[in-house]
Amino acid sequence: MFGNGAYPGVGRPSPAVDPQVQQWFYTIDKDRSGQINWEELQAALVNGQGQNFSSAACKLMIGMFDTDHTGTIDVNEFQLLFGYINQWLSVFKNYDRDSSGSIEEAELAQAFQQMGFRFSPEFVKFLISKSDLKNHKQITVDQFIVTCIQIQRLQKPFEERIKR
Template sequence: MGHGPYPSIGSGGGVNPQVQQWFRAVDKDQSGFITAAELKAALVNAQGQTFSETACNLMLGMFDKDRTGHINVEEFEKLYTYINQWLAVFKTYDTDQSGNIEEKELTNALAQMGFRFTPDFISFLVKRSDPKEGKVSVDSFIVLCVQIQRFTEAFRARDTQQNGTVTIGFEDFLNVALSCSI
């Protein structure tokens, strides 16, 4: 206890050993903390690309409660669980098990989540994720779902009459858009 590069090893006693092992592998500079860049280097999607900077910043930011730009092993454990939950969700919607979500699969996924979007809009979402092949990778899927979740909350909070429309001024509009989009 108290020796080695991990000052949190004592308090990290409650952390799952497998998670601790992952943490050490991802923490390339052995600083005892994981940055978004270290996370990015460790996560690869089915297209063989590392996760996007956007996805890594988004996910790290969710668990980096003290805003230091890095997470310790306890925060990492929560992130690890979070990512695994998303992977499980992704797999249930990736019905052809291609490792990507195509337009038809995204249509089903969003419908099951309770969204009724027009086909044109879903097509736009897919092209936004992958203009070339129209495949939504797991990291893009996580970013997309988190964005839609956040927008939905922000919209609902303003849709006081619950009629599906809001009346909004420019600054608030910009505020919502920039806060939710990351």
């Protein structure tokens, strides 16, 4: 850890931030700015096939948790992102039974069902075709996370309308 748990000139993280999350944050924050941008996040995240997460995935993840719209996340925002990444990874790993770093169409449909979504087989095929640039009919973990974020963004306006 870095002394008092904060960078010089940067405010302390909330006491509710898990020390392990703080340690990950400080490891990822290469320029020691107290903020993580998408490039720093990308350098830290590797999918199951040994490649860094896509820039699109990292930009979406930063954007999802960047509450002050700076293009970066602080340690408190990172803790929220960290929790989501672990949830998505848990679901993904549950269906990536051969540990190949990708899941196929039927497995993706099952993963979405576990998450509470009931998508038609045609829609699941569409999601894979939209994500799979190599036409392997599979989706990698970073593509899975991008898809989950996009679904969540589409779902939010509907939930807000229902609440009214």
